[in-house]
Amino acid sequence: MTEVVAALIWDKDKFMICQRPAHKARGLLWEFVGGKVEPGETKEQALIRECQEELAVTLSIGDVFMDVVHEYPDLTVHLTLFNAVVIEGVPQKFEHKDIKWIAPSGIPNYEFCPADVEILKKIIEVYGNGQGTDT
């Protein structure tokens, strides 16, 4: 089982989603920024490193919003999604094809990694479908 960490980052009523590069597994699908935990790292350390590498931002990590296990044909992931806040920097596309901030009501407009589907349902349950503009 591969440990993967990711960040749920809000800016007012919108949260950040990132489009995976075409050449990687799950290419062009949308995800929460993050990646695989490397040997010797805590999950929090891995998430801070991934966000520095991929977005050039520094995060403050909060509690776990949700974790899920999902079996892909090529690997089984244990994905842990942390609440997090950007404390330094403006997100850059060093890794991703695109970055967007969306309201929960905008979720149906994007095709996400299958492991994220349960998490997105919980975001809608907890934060509602919103009245705000969807992006």
Ligand SMILES: Nc1nc2c([nH]c(=O)n2[C@H]2C[C@H](O)[C@@H](COP(=O)(O)OP(=O)(O)OP(=O)(O)O)O2)c(=O)[nH]1
């Ligand atoms: N970062 C991230 N990965 C996700 C999410 N949902 C999901 O199924 N995944 C999957 C996609 C990948 O198969 C795996 C994460 O691996 P990755 O390729 O992003 O990891 P990494 O940045 O460490 O890259 P690499 O060393 O494998 O090149 O987890 C998600 O919301 N965020």
